[in-house]
Amino acid sequence: MPNYKIQLKQGKRTLVAHGEFKNVACVLAHYNTLTTMQVSEILKVEYIDETTPPIDDFNYRSLYKGFLKNDASRKSRQIVMQNLKLSKDEVDIFNSAKINMEIDGLKVDSVTSSLFKK
Secondary structure, three states, X not given: OOEEXXXXXXXXXXXXXXXXXXXXXXXXXXXXXXXXXXXXXXXXXOOOOOOOOOOOOOOEEEXXXXXXXXXXXXXXXXXXXXXXXXXXXXXXXXXXXXXHOXXXXXXXXEEXXXXXXX
């Protein structure tokens, strides 16, 4: 059965729960039946093979922030990445985003307002 991450809200309070359910309809049925909190988000969680993480040698830029933009619709989305390789720059980020990412189903045309933090 798939694992899900469920965000629940009531008033100012927001909780995140995890569970293994048959499908999204079962998640909604479960929480709507048992709680007064409203389900605001359901994410399917897929785990990658467990491997040992690399040692922390601090040989990276600690933070990158920028905006991906689609020129035709003028839509943009913020991109935030941690521990960026020192050999990577804005061009590499743009090329990867252009190939691998979308903005509301539209292609990425540019990256603007790039900020690197050491």
